[in-house]
Amino acid sequence: MKLVFAGTPAVAVPALEALAARHQIVAVVTRPDAPLGRKRVLTPSPVAEAAERLGLPVIKAARLDAEATEEIAARGAELGVIVAYGGLVREPLLSTPARGWVNLHFSLLPRWRGAAPVQWSIIAGDRETGATVFQLQPGLDDGPIWSMTRTAIAPHETAGTLLGRLALSGAEQLADTVDAIAAGETAPVEQSGEVTLAPKLSIDDARLDFGEPADRVYDRIRGVTPEPGAFTEIDGARLKVHDTAPVRDHPRLEPGVIEARQGEVLVGTATEPLRLISVQPAGKKSMAATDWWRGQNVERMIAR
Structure with missing residues (x-):
């Protein structure tokens, strides 16, 4: 399929690489260059750097507003894929690709909806987590689920090491799920279970x-x-x-x-x-x- 990919940090790079190897990425949406280090040098996001390395067109947008929506719509994507972009996808962009958007989220939804699912799962003492690919809807991480994988949380794992591990396994899960969606071999199921929230850490x-x-x-x-x-x-x-x-x-x-x-x-x-x-x-x-x-x-x- 023709895909538009939205992501920003390093954790989203494996997913972009896995999808680029199997599908046509017509645009990569990421947040603008940010000042880093003591000298505050403007630096492209890890996803922007990966897209340039892969020869993919990049759209840098601080918000997915009307201008970004128009530019994305012009690329003719069939499906949008988002992994830790750092901003909300709202209408009319939510319906702009013919098949909407899917999101790779690092938790066992509906447990830990929000910006920091890996962190809160460890803080809460969870012994298991995973990754979920779900259909994006206007609500917070509440769309129907395309696929889910589970993994044990090691006793001494930090949020950083666990997130790195999930980024790699989740990339393959995401690519397999997009393959199945393209082939019409899967259908999403509604979320069920207790909802918990994972707001951004302060x-x-x-x-x-x-x-x-x-x-x-x-x-x-x-x-x-x-x-x-x-x-x-x-x-x-x-x-x-x-x-x-x-x-x-x-x-x-x-x-x-x-x-x-x-x-x-x-x-x-x-x-x-x-x-x-x-x-x-x-x-x-x-x-x-x-x-x-x-x-x-x-x-x-x-x-x-």
């Missing part, structure tokens, strides 16, 4: 509460890694927490108390402590927690 979602049980704190750290990044505060100064591990063989510490025991830096929770592995003090680079602790020259600290 910085407050990354603040750690050591008054919670260790497994809840650990899941939150994993869920907000790499972005926005877990943190706590010590004497009013922010300390980012990049990596931790559960421990089962240490005496309990009061919630938020940080101490060094047996060569490990531990922080107390409502249950067993967590071992701090990698941290980043304000204004400094990431470092081993043991190196950070040696520089504090104290017996204990309180994280709040």
Whole structure:
């Protein structure tokens, strides 16, 4: 089929590559170049760079407005495919391709509808997730489902590593689903089950509460890694927490108390402590927690 593809971040690139190998991509829609780095250099999105490498025409649009709709309509796509574009598809664009739009979403819909499904699934302690290809409708991720795959969430997986894994497996799932739609070999089914929401993460979602049980704190750290990044505060100064591990063989510490025991830096929770592995003090680079602790020259600290 003739496809128009909409996506922006690196997680959408495998899907674009898989579709380009099987179908005709008449346009790639992505968000405009953005300033990156300390020098704020305008940089194309990962999808824009991939499209250029593949020799595909690119439409850069901050919003899918009337102008973008007109330009997309002129390309004559039969089906629109969207993967993490970063904007809403509304009418009349929603009906512009003859077969509408399908969306690759990284959750088991209707669980975790919204912008951050992978992050919230880990924060909530889910042990399973997956990817869903569904027909886009005006509502939030509520369209009928074309295909769904499932995968276990590994105990130490972060949102970043899980999303990277789902991007690769989801790309093949998406390409297979588009093949089946083109051949008329599949039909969508309505969503069923409990609806949960996965809004975009705020910085407050990354603040750690050591008054919670260790497994809840650990899941939150994993869920907000790499972005926005877990943190706590010590004497009013922010300390980012990049990596931790559960421990089962240490005496309990009061919630938020940080101490060094047996060569490990531990922080107390409502249950067993967590071992701090990698941290980043304000204004400094990431470092081993043991190196950070040696520089504090104290017996204990309180994280709040």
